[in-house]
Amino acid sequence: MPKLTTTKLPALVLLTASLSLAACASKAPKELPPQPTATSTTTLPPEQPQGPVPGSQADFLASVLADTIHFDTDRYNIDTESQGVLQSQAQWLAKYPGKMVTLEGHCDERGTRDYNIALGERRANAAKNYLVSLGVDASRISVVSYGKERPIALGSDEASWAKNRRAVTITVQ
Amino acid sequence: MKIRKIALILSLSALPIVAVAQPQPLPASKVAPAGQAPADDGGLTGSVTDESEWQDLGIAIPAFPTDTAVATPAEGGNTEALGRNLARVVFNDLKNNGLFKPVGPDALPGIGYPQVTAPSFDVWRARSAEMLVQGFVKAAPDGKLTVGCYLYDVALGSELIRQGYVVQPAEWRRAAHKCADMVYARLSGESPFFDSKIAYIAETGPKDHRRKQLAIMDSDGANHRFITNGQATALTPRYSPDYSKIVYLSYLNGYPRIYVYDIGSGQQRLVTEGKGPTFAPRWSPDGKSILYSMALNGNTDIYRVSAQGGASTRLTNTPGINVGGSYSPDGSKIVFESDRSGSQQVYVMDADGSNQRRISFFGGRAATPEWSPRGDQIAFTHIGGNFRIAVMDPNGGSLRFLTDSWQDEAPTWSPNGRIVQFFRTEKNSGKTGIWQVDLTGRNERKLNTPVDASDPAWGPVLP
Numbered sequence: 001m002p003k004l005t006t007t008k009l010p011a012l013v014l015l016t017a018s019l020s021l022a023a024c025a026s027k028a029p030k031e032l033p034p035q036p037t038a039t040s041t042t043t044l045p046p047e048q049p050q051g052p053v054p055g056s057q058a059d060f061l062a063s064v065l066a067d068t069i070h071f072d073t074d075r076y077n078i079d080t081e082s083q084g085v086l087q088s089q090a091q092w093l094a095k096y097p098g099k100m101v102t103l104e105g106h107c108d109e110r111g112t113r114d115y116n117i118a119l120g121e122r123r124a125n126a127a128k129n130y131l132v133s134l135g136v137d138a139s140r141i142s143v144v145s146y147g148k149e150r151p152i153a154l155g156s157d158e159a160s161w162a163k164n165r166r167a168v169t170i171t172v173q
Numbered sequence: 174m175k176i177r178k179i180a181l182i183l184s185l186s187a188l189p190i191v192a193v194a195q196p197q198p199l200p201a202s203k204v205a206p207a208g209q210a211p212a213d214d215g216g217l218t219g220s221v222t223d224e225s226e227w228q229d230l231g232i233a234i235p236a237f238p239t240d241t242a243v244a245t246p247a248e249g250g251n252t253e254a255l256g257r258n259l260a261r262v263v264f265n266d267l268k269n270n271g272l273f274k275p276v277g278p279d280a281l282p283g284i285g286y287p288q289v290t291a292p293s294f295d296v297w298r299a300r301s302a303e304m305l306v307q308g309f310v311k312a313a314p315d316g317k318l319t320v321g322c323y324l325y326d327v328a329l330g331s332e333l334i335r336q337g338y339v340v341q342p343a344e345w346r347r348a349a350h351k352c353a354d355m356v357y358a359r360l361s362g363e364s365p366f367f368d369s370k371i372a373y374i375a376e377t378g379p380k381d382h383r384r385k386q387l388a389i390m391d392s393d394g395a396n397h398r399f400i401t402n403g404q405a406t407a408l409t410p411r412y413s414p415d416y417s418k419i420v421y422l423s424y425l426n427g428y429p430r431i432y433v434y435d436i437g438s439g440q441q442r443l444v445t446e447g448k449g450p451t452f453a454p455r456w457s458p459d460g461k462s463i464l465y466s467m468a469l470n471g472n473t474d475i476y477r478v479s480a481q482g483g484a485s486t487r488l489t490n491t492p493g494i495n496v497g498g499s500y501s502p503d504g505s506k507i508v509f510e511s512d513r514s515g516s517q518q519v520y521v522m523d524a525d526g527s528n529q530r531r532i533s534f535f536g537g538r539a540a541t542p543e544w545s546p547r548g549d550q551i552a553f554t555h556i557g558g559n560f561r562i563a564v565m566d567p568n569g570g571s572l573r574f575l576t577d578s579w580q581d582e583a584p585t586w587s588p589n590g591r592i593v594q595f596f597r598t599e600k601n602s603g604k605t606g607i608w609q610v611d612l613t614g615r616n617e618r619k620l621n622t623p624v625d626a627s628d629p630a631w632g633p634v635l636p
Contacts (some may be wrong), residue, residue, distance in 0.1 A: 074516070099475055107605070109603070111410060112540040112554055112582050113628070114453040114466065115510065115517055116472040117422075118431060118494040123452060125471035145450060145468070154380045156579075156600040162403055 057171045064088040065169040071165040076122045078130045089169050090134035100172040103127050105145040108161035120145030127167040186258035193428035230303050236260045236278035237308035238286040245312050257309045262349035266367045294330045302327045306356055334359045361573055364589035368635045372410040372419050374627035380603035387421055393620045412632035413460045420454040431465050445478050453497045464498040488526035499544045504563040508551055509543040532569030541583050547590035554582040562595045588634045596627040
């Protein structure tokens with residue numbers, strides 16, 4: 001699968017849109033995207049099993065590598081793995097130019113409260129800036145920091161903290 | 174707020190003898206005849222386990238008698254029962270702070286009303302009491318309560334100090350706190366602090382779905398009240414110096430912003446219409462301005478805004494996270510936290526933002542600095558493996574750790590600068606509680622709160 005570089009994305013979008021869908025399928029998302037064979041928009045019966053509604057949050061989750069990127073302790077840089085994730089998100093956003101997203105920044109519990117709000121904001125902004133560098137209009141991205149207030153992994157151990165140091169992209173319907 | 178309703182009687186020369194005429198007979202209580210001591214089932218032996226560091230005074234605090242037991246809306250239902258409750262509050266205040274070994278009314282014989290000003294010193298000497306706190310309570314026809322408070326040196330057989338207070342029945346506990354403050358200040362030489370309040374965040378629910386409500390209580394945990402309902406996460410409250418408002422962070426409308434909540438009206442308003450999230454709010458000592466932090470494009474700086482609103486003044490301007498802030502008592506300087514050096518450290522600047530300099534140069538990180546109301550110490554969270562509460566002087570010297578646990582953070586000072594409150598988080602469970610420790614680090618205890626608690630903010634002594 002060709003890896004996208006970070007520049008000139010808008011020109012590539014149309015070409016890569018279907019590729020990215022295929023890439024997703026190979027990553028076994030929870031729900032498969034609709035088959036690309038669908039020129040058959042002719043009056044399907046309503047009980048037809050459906051994939052996610054195109055442009056929906058479910059479609060977003062099914063289409064991108066992940067909705068979440070992770071950070072090292074007290075860091076906010078976008079590492080190579082996160083770049084790939086954000087590139088897949090940028091592709092989806094290019095496909096649905098009317099969609100807005102919120103980037104949530106989070107921290108692990110091993111920080112003081114005020115600082116973590118600032119650090120979560122910094123992480124979400126780093127992710128936002130990377131998406132913008134990929135051609136996503138900044139006005140489509142809002143940022144909110146939850147600091148250490150919303151952990152998803154509940155242990156007090158390095159593995160849990162690593163999961164909680166994250167930025168999550170959520171589509172706004 | 175009815176702060177002004179408490180009046181200090183400055184020269185309470187003698188006990189009023191004439192009983193106040195009362196329209197109502199007593200509902201329940203049987204009035205014990207003055208001077209008749211109940212069964213002696215206690216004494217000044219044992220019952221206190223605190224390791225006292227610099228005081229080992231046995232203080233006897235018998236129930237405060239009343240001239241005539243009459244009905245009152247204050248706790249107890251009548252002035253006689255109220256007198257016992259008053260003495261209990263004084264006892265608990267003095268007991269819970271590690272400096273004294275008081276014995277309360279439930280372990281002591283009662284005294285008669287005339288004895289309040291003429292103690293039976295021989296009886297107390299026989300009980301090994303060194304100090305004696307006696308008081309009385311009586312109700313005026315309009316319902317107001319008069320509480321007298323006397324401190325005696327038993328060995329000398331003499332009075333050390335006395336005060337009297339007139340309070341509304343609903344504020345009866347304040348009279349007891351003022352009495353405890355009088356005793357504490359006279360015996361320790363320190364400023365008083367019991368008659369004060371705490372704002373904090375009440376926490377319930379599982380770790381990944383924590384409900385966080387703004388709440389307030391008296392310094393001893395009484396008069397507890399939830400302010401917000403928990404639908405929006407509330408964090409980091411601070412009482413205004415006059416207790417009329419609380420500034421805090423709320424995720425109301427989805428984004429973190431600081432609001433000023435007016436306790437009297439129940440209304441709140443945004444402090445500033447910033448472009449970015451605003452957080453870590455703090456009052457100036459005169460209550461006229463508010464410090465806050467705002468993040469813009471990943472960079473966080475500290476700003477000052479009038480408490481009335483208006484334009485903000487930016488005080489820091491360096492890449493990185495500059496956050497928090499706590500004024501020196503005279504308002505001339507601000508201690509704050511910054512990671513401009515690469516990790517969280519403590520800095521001091523002039524109140525206008527000039528002369529910024531780092532003061533913490535020991536190992537580990539240093540966060541959440543709070544200037545003592547006495548001006549001589551800065552309490553902060555030391556991060557080096559575990560999170561511990563520590564103090565240093567305003568130049569960054571004389572580092573001392575006060576606690577040693579897995580995660581203690583966010584210190585706040587007692588009004589007299591002798592005790593630090595903070596919150597402690599349990600490993601794994603994420604349960605939180607408010608604790609306090611004195612400056613010796615030896616007298617540490619957890620405060621009783623109805624639910625889990627964090628982000629304490631101790632206000633000044635009430636006028």
